[in-house]
Amino acid sequence: MARPELVKNIAREERLPRLTPENEVVLKTTKEIVVKFIEMGRCSPASFEEVFKNVFKTIKETVSSE
Incomplete structure (x- = not known):
């Protein structure tokens, strides 16, 4: 049987925003x-x-500037 605190953590993670x-x-x-x-x-x-x-920032700036 699942522990209640684990079930609560899973439910909270499902509410996290998804990546665009x-x-x-x-x-x-x-x-x-x-x-x-x-x-x-x-x-x-x-x-x-x-x-x-640094790589992420550079790519993000390049994509966003288009």
Whole structure:
């Protein structure tokens, strides 16, 4: 039997706003670029957060300016 606190958490998560189609594409594109950076050795676990944020911001600004 499910614990009540787990059921409450699931219900709360279902109310979270969904990504807009534009943000979903930006997020997927960012992921692909950062994965390539990791494969090429240009991104390490220590710099992942900064690189991901910078790539996401750049792509978002580019898409939004069109």
